[in-house]
Amino acid sequence: MDISIHASFLPHDDPEASLAFYRDALGFEVRGDVGKGKKRWITVGPPGQPGTSVVLDPPSANPGLTEDERHTVAEMMAKGTYASLLLATPDLDRTFDRVQATGAEVVQEPIDQPYGVRDCAFRDPAGNLIRIQERR
Numbered sequence: 001m002d003i004s005i006h007a008s009f010l011p012h013d014d015p016e017a018s019l020a021f022y023r024d025a026l027g028f029e030v031r032g033d034v035g036k037g038k039k040r041w042i043t044v045g046p047p048g049q050p051g052t053s054v055v056l057d058p059p060s061a062n063p064g065l066t067e068d069e070r071h072t073v074a075e076m077m078a079k080g081t082y083a084s085l086l087l088a089t090p091d092l093d094r095t096f097d098r099v100q101a102t103g104a105e106v107v108q109e110p111i112d113q114p115y116g117v118r119d120c121a122f123r124d125p126a127g128n129l130i131r132i133q134e135r136r
Contacts, residue, residue: 005052007043010083010128011073012056015040017125022056025102025122026087026130035061054085056126077127080107084129092134096120099132110134 012018015038022028022044031053032043039061045053059065059073076082089095092110099122100106107121107129118134 007053007055008085009055009057010085010124010126011059011077012042012124012126013038013058013060013074013077014125015042015056015058018042018056019044021102021104021124022054025099025104027098028054080123080127080129082127084131087130087132088135089132090135092118092120092132095132 019030019033019042022042023030027047028044029047030042030044031050032041034041035058039058040056041058042056043053044056059077060070062070065073073082096110105123107123108119110118110120112118118136119131121129121131124130
């Protein structure tokens with residue numbers, strides 16, 4: 001089979017803050033931005049990788065969710081337990097310094113993990129956990 005990852009979805013509750021994080025802090029390019037106000041679907045991705053994208057979507061716009069479910073999603077997003085993304089970079093310390101300098105919320109500074117990877121972690125403006133591993 002020839003299957004690749006085309007897009008993953010992460011929730012957002014503030015499109016401007018999320019756009020600034022993914023574009024300005026992580027250096028992703030904006031590939032699409034549709035909708036209005038807080039109900040915007042923003043597609044971003046790493047430069048040079050046009051076939052892989054992250055769609056930042058507003059869970060509040062999902063018509064299949066009840067009000068109780070929307071409340072649960074909002075609570076989980078606020079705690080950072082709803083969604084996550086794992087990224088990779090060849091120079092973790094340089095990437096960490098660059099992202100931290102933008103004021104992004106640091107969850108974990110670069111560290112060698114006992115399971116064999118070196119990584120760090122941030123939270124995006126919606127609370128999503130963004131882990132970054134060093135490629136070796």
